[in-house]
Amino acid sequence: MEHFLQNLTQQIRLADLLDIAVVSLVLYIALSWFRQRASRAIGISLLGFLLLYVVASYLGMYLTTRVFQVGFLGAALAFIVVFQQDIRQGVERLASYRWRRRKRQLTTADTNVTSLCDSIEKLAEDRIGALLVFPARQPLDRHLRGGIPVNGEISVPLLLSIFHPKSPGHDGAVLIQDGRVAQLGAHLPLSIDVAKVHGGGTRHTAALGLAERCDALVVVVSEERGTVSLAEKGSIQVIDSADLPARLKTHLDAHGENGDSGRTGWQDLPTKALALFLASVCWFLFAYQTTTVQRTLVVPIEYRNLPERWVVNDPKESSAEVTLSGSEQGFELLDVSKIAVSLEIKNPREGVPIRLQTEDSLKGIPVELNVTRINPREVFVILSDGKKP
Numbered sequence: 001m002e003h004f005l006q007n008l009t010q011q012i013r014l015a016d017l018l019d020i021a022v023v024s025l026v027l028y029i030a031l032s033w034f035r036q037r038a039s040r041a042i043g044i045s046l047l048g049f050l051l052l053y054v055v056a057s058y059l060g061m062y063l064t065t066r067v068f069q070v071g072f073l074g075a076a077l078a079f080i081v082v083f084q085q086d087i088r089q090g091v092e093r094l095a096s097y098r099w100r101r102r103k104r105q106l107t108t109a110d111t112n113v114t115s116l117c118d119s120i121e122k123l124a125e126d127r128i129g130a131l132l133v134f135p136a137r138q139p140l141d142r143h144l145r146g147g148i149p150v151n152g153e154i155s156v157p158l159l160l161s162i163f164h165p166k167s168p169g170h171d172g173a174v175l176i177q178d179g180r181v182a183q184l185g186a187h188l189p190l191s192i193d194v195a196k197v198h199g200g201g202t203r204h205t206a207a208l209g210l211a212e213r214c215d216a217l218v219v220v221v222s223e224e225r226g227t228v229s230l231a232e233k234g235s236i237q238v239i240d241s242a243d244l245p246a247r248l249k250t251h252l253d254a255h256g257e258n259g260d261s262g263r264t265g266w267q268d269l270p271t272k273a274l275a276l277f278l279a280s281v282c283w284f285l286f287a288y289q290t291t292t293v294q295r296t297l298v299v300p301i302e303y304r305n306l307p308e309r310w311v312v313n314d315p316k317e318s319s320a321e322v323t324l325s326g327s328e329q330g331f332e333l334l335d336v337s338k339i340a341v342s343l344e345i346k347n348p349r350e351g352v353p354i355r356l357q358t359e360d361s362l363k364g365i366p367v368e369l370n371v372t373r374i375n376p377r378e379v380f381v382i383l384s385d386g387k388k389p
């Protein structure tokens, strides 16, 4: 064990650590998405297929391995088609990163959770239908239609006036952004999964429709039932109005509208730890190699610094044999076209032999590999002035 650790600390490079970090990040994004969107059954099936593939390739089951390889391509295409909306959202999330940071700085304690909750409670009590949208990280412009800009301070009278059935702007949703009432009368996309709204009509279907397409939180007050529902992450549920302040505060805190706490890096620690663990296991399985391989290559010899029109007389060495040793992984990173013996001619004199060391002039060898042999070790060069007849 001690020997293994010693070996590991000697062989691991900065690039390997970066390798693990990048794969961990990709795995973390995939796992987070999976937790949010995919069902347990899909997860178990995928894991089962993966296990079968690993066993099949380990046992050399040719036909099964080939079927899986073709299947993977098909599955990747099907995945892109089926989850194109999620992929688009992922890209939007990346693109909106700066946007999100800016919002955090701009919006401090402007958003008044109490005013919002009091308004929602009053609307529910009075059976006045309402829709309120709280954006998170992804931009909403693509999903909203026909909103009227308001840019008003959040207050109970303003919200009650907007949703009053006699108000011309009561139809549609109010957008709460940057701690302000940003828009009223915005139309949201409808969901087609009507079963999920449990008998609700278009107001509830619209709330769910937006929550399916992006990471916004939508609050719905039912005119018919006087209930308050929350739509988020592709689902909608009726909540107890006593839970509303906490739910709203959690959302606003996480997305910066309510101040400075933000989401801490520790919140998703188990998923991050799992991603790091899986990336490290993959690195050990596929990238970490302790066996040393030797390979011999024939590389060109080039002459630098020759005065114009001077030439190297025959016999002119034009190639060298180089034996390299290192890990298989080191050889995979090797670009053979970049390797050459580049000899520099210093103080050229006509007809006088110049002795040059080849090993010192070898270029393009990655740090992961060692030169164990080079032939020839030195080259004698005789120059002549090509200008003379």
Ligand SMILES: Nc1ncnc2c1ncn2[C@@H]1O[C@H](COP(=O)(O)OP(=O)(O)OP(=O)(O)O)[C@@H](O)[C@H]1O
Binding pocket: 129, 130, 131, 170, 171, 172, 173, 186, 187, 188, 189, 190, 200, 201, 202, 203, 204, 205, 206, 221, 222, 223, 224, 225
């Ligand atoms: N696409 C939409 N975007 C935003 N608001 C909408 C949309 N479609 C309908 N609404 C709002 O929903 C109202 C109609 O609500 P409807 O009664 O059909 O739904 P509901 O879910 O049953 O709600 P409630 O329980 O309040 O009756 C419209 O008057 C309008 O204000």
